[in-house]
Amino acid sequence: QITLRESGPTLVKPTQTLTLTCTFSGFSLTTSGVAVGWIRQPPGKALEWLALIYGNDNKRYSPSLNSRLTITKDTSKNQVVLTMTDMDPVDTATYYCAHRENWSYDYWGQGALVTVSS
Amino acid sequence: DIVMTQTPVSSPVTLGQPASISCRSSQSLVHSDGNTYLSWLQQRPGQPPRLLINKISSRLSGVPDRFSGSGAGTDFTLKISRVEAEDVGVYYCTQGTQFPHTFGQGTKLEIK
Secondary structure: OOEEEEEOOOEEOOOOOEEEEEEEEOOOOOOOOOEEEEEEEOOOOOOEEEEEEEOOOOEEEOOOOHHHEEEEEEHHHOEEEEEEOOOOHHHOEEEEEEEEEOOEEEEEOOOEEEEEOO | OOOEEEEOOEEEEOOOOOEEEEEEEOOOOEOOOOOEOEEEEEEOOOOOOEEEEEOOOEEOOOOOOOEEEEEEOOEEEEEEOOOOHHHOEEEEEEEOOOOOOEEOOOEEEEEO
16 A cells, blocks of 8 residues: 655745655655655645656756755655755645656645745 | 646536546647656545546546546546536646646536
8 A cells, every 4th residue: 555644844934945755655666667756736726746756866856946956765764855945935835745657646645734934 | 848728727517417627738748658648636625636547548446437538649638427526626637748747727626
């Protein structure tokens, strides 16, 4: 059974760096073709893709946020970490991590609501 | 980036009646490997998204057969043959053919 869970701060101040951790179980990132991605959703708005990492450490980022994002993995801990620098109130959103296999995001975490406010 | 455009934005439907959602991409979603990586997600109120269909028309295990996907190239459709109360939520199309992955703006399905 595949599960993912996001964890991190619920409130960050403007200009601070956000660090979110995705802890997963039921699969291995070392499996060929498997990846973990991050997607966010501002309140009442649509989904926005942020970043993706494969087991071979291949990483992809949203071009519009590339300069602010870093995605890493710790295979031994079954974790994927997303950092986003220079947070702004417009970054207020629910941040999801998701398992990707067969070219689609087939399992999602419950999401972590992050509010950016002073 | 590939832009995904969904219509309608909102769809009021009577229980037991069919519903249809369209999704158009700004460029072809056919990958160099010949596959088309277009998926449909359902997001019920207060819940994370759930994958319903991938590769245009492949229903995931556990997804009711009243859901079906079709289309090719740049035009795709999600159909619900008979809407049930549990189908209320927002539906998104998404493409995984090219980075960055992108999503439609969502279609809200509600009961009349």
